[in-house]
Amino acid sequence: MDRPGVVLRSLRVGGIVLCYAVAFGPRAMGERLLGRQWARGGDRLTSLLISLGPSYIKIGQLLSTRRDLLPERVCEALSRLTDATPPPRRAQLERALGRAYRGQEWPFAEFGWTPVATGSIATVHRAVTLDGRQVAVKVRRPGIDRVMRRDFRLTALAIDAVKRLPMLTSMPIAVMHAQVGEAILRQLDLAAEAAALGELGRNLREFPWIRIPAPLPELSRDEVLVMEFVAGLVRAAPESLSKDARCAAGRRVMSAVYEMLFMDGLVHCDLHPGNLYIDGDGCLVILDAGFVIKLPEQVRASFADFFINLALGNGPLCAEIMIESTAGLAENSDLSGFRAALVELVAESTGTRSSDFNLAKFAGRLFSLQRAYGLFPVPEFAFPLLSLLVVEGIVQGLDPELDFQAEAMPVLRRRNMPRDVS
Structure with a gap:
C-alpha cells in the first residue's frame, strides 16, 4: 500500500x-x-x-x-x-500521448489540443486519422490513477472505522464500498471502456433512436480511447427541447435503461447530463462507458422480478423475492413483519407518476425495512438502483408525468423471450 x-x-x-x-x-x-x-x-x-x-x-x-x-x-x-475541471496543460497531454504511442507512427493527420469535452478523469479531443476518419480521442489525465486510488483507500479506512456502529452492523457497507469503489476505479481503464462501448452498441442496436459511438480498438491504448466522433450534440436538458421532444426523450431514456437492466445485464451507472446527449436527428447519444457494470445473472433476474411485481402491485411476491435473494438473515429476523411492511410499501408506490414516485425514498425505506426486520441485502443490488437513481432526476425534468413502472412493462414482458443474436 x-x-x-x-x-x-x-x-x-x-x-x-x-x-x-x-x-x-x-x-x-x-x-x-x-x-x-x-x-x-x-x-x-x-x-x-x-x-x-x-x-x-x-x-x-x-x-x-x-x-x-x-x-x-x-x-x-x-x-x-x-x-x-480545468484541462491539463498541452505539454502534459503531449507526454501522455507520446508514452501511449511510443515506438509507433503518430496515428493522426490532425489533432485538436484544445479539448471538446473536459471530464474529471479524462479529456476528449477531436482528431482526424491518417486515413481521413473524424474521431474523438479520450486521453486519461496524467497521474489521475494515483490520486483516485489514494481516495479509495481513504474512504475504505473511513468505512472500517464506522462499520461497527450499531445502526450499520446489519449492512454490508464494506462490501458495497469495495464494489462501488472498484467500479469507479475501473473508469481509469480506457481499454475496458472501449470494450464496454462496443458491447453496449451491440446490445442496443435494435433501437434506431439510440446512438453509441463505435470504438476503434486498433488505435486505442490503455491511456487513450479512440472512437467515432459524433457532431452536433446538445445536452438532454429540458430547456433545450419542446414539450413533445421532452416527453419522447424521457421515454427513450427509460427504455434504454430498462433494456440494460432487464434484458442485457450490462448497465450504464453514470448517465448524468454530461454523458447523455441528443444529436441533430433527435437520437439519444450515450457517451462515456467508463462506469458500466455487468450484473450477475441471478441479480438481473431477481431485480427484474421485483420490478415487475412492484409495477403490478403484488406486494406479497415482492417480499418473497427479497427474502429469497437476501444475502442472509439475522438471528432475530422477523420475516412475517417484513412481508407485511413491504406489502404496505408496494401498495403506496404502485402506479404513481414520476412526479409522485421517489426512487431514492423508496429505496431508502426498502433498506430500512431490511435492517429493521433482520434481512441482509445483496450488495450487487446497489448498481441497478444507482443507474435508476441517476436517470430519475433527468427524466423527472423531461416529463414529470411519466409513469416509471408502466414504461418498464414492455421490456419486462420480453425478458424471457428468445432474442436474435445474429
Missing part, C-alpha cells in the same frame, strides 16, 4: 475541508439564520468538490441530477461540475 501517499492525500483532503469550514462556515450560518442558506451553498460545495479532486467530483455529478432531493440552486451549481 502507498502509505506515504495516502497520508499526504488525507492531509490534503482534511486541509481543504478545514479551510472551507473556516472561510465559509460562519458566513453560511449567518445566511441560514437569514433564510438564505442555499443562496451560495451550492457554489461553495461545487468549489469544494473541484478542490478535492475527481473522486469527489464524480459524487457531485451524480447528485446534480437529484433535483427532487436537493434544492434547485444546489443542483444547478453541481451541474457545472461536468465542465468545471
Whole structure:
C-alpha cells in the first residue's frame, strides 16, 4: 500500500475541508439564520468538490441530477461540475500521448489540443486519422490513477472505522464500498471502456433512436480511447427541447435503461447530463462507458422480478423475492413483519407518476425495512438502483408525468423471450 501517499492525500483532503469550514462556515450560518442558506451553498460545495479532486467530483455529478432531493440552486451549481475541471496543460497531454504511442507512427493527420469535452478523469479531443476518419480521442489525465486510488483507500479506512456502529452492523457497507469503489476505479481503464462501448452498441442496436459511438480498438491504448466522433450534440436538458421532444426523450431514456437492466445485464451507472446527449436527428447519444457494470445473472433476474411485481402491485411476491435473494438473515429476523411492511410499501408506490414516485425514498425505506426486520441485502443490488437513481432526476425534468413502472412493462414482458443474436 502507498502509505506515504495516502497520508499526504488525507492531509490534503482534511486541509481543504478545514479551510472551507473556516472561510465559509460562519458566513453560511449567518445566511441560514437569514433564510438564505442555499443562496451560495451550492457554489461553495461545487468549489469544494473541484478542490478535492475527481473522486469527489464524480459524487457531485451524480447528485446534480437529484433535483427532487436537493434544492434547485444546489443542483444547478453541481451541474457545472461536468465542465468545471480545468484541462491539463498541452505539454502534459503531449507526454501522455507520446508514452501511449511510443515506438509507433503518430496515428493522426490532425489533432485538436484544445479539448471538446473536459471530464474529471479524462479529456476528449477531436482528431482526424491518417486515413481521413473524424474521431474523438479520450486521453486519461496524467497521474489521475494515483490520486483516485489514494481516495479509495481513504474512504475504505473511513468505512472500517464506522462499520461497527450499531445502526450499520446489519449492512454490508464494506462490501458495497469495495464494489462501488472498484467500479469507479475501473473508469481509469480506457481499454475496458472501449470494450464496454462496443458491447453496449451491440446490445442496443435494435433501437434506431439510440446512438453509441463505435470504438476503434486498433488505435486505442490503455491511456487513450479512440472512437467515432459524433457532431452536433446538445445536452438532454429540458430547456433545450419542446414539450413533445421532452416527453419522447424521457421515454427513450427509460427504455434504454430498462433494456440494460432487464434484458442485457450490462448497465450504464453514470448517465448524468454530461454523458447523455441528443444529436441533430433527435437520437439519444450515450457517451462515456467508463462506469458500466455487468450484473450477475441471478441479480438481473431477481431485480427484474421485483420490478415487475412492484409495477403490478403484488406486494406479497415482492417480499418473497427479497427474502429469497437476501444475502442472509439475522438471528432475530422477523420475516412475517417484513412481508407485511413491504406489502404496505408496494401498495403506496404502485402506479404513481414520476412526479409522485421517489426512487431514492423508496429505496431508502426498502433498506430500512431490511435492517429493521433482520434481512441482509445483496450488495450487487446497489448498481441497478444507482443507474435508476441517476436517470430519475433527468427524466423527472423531461416529463414529470411519466409513469416509471408502466414504461418498464414492455421490456419486462420480453425478458424471457428468445432474442436474435445474429
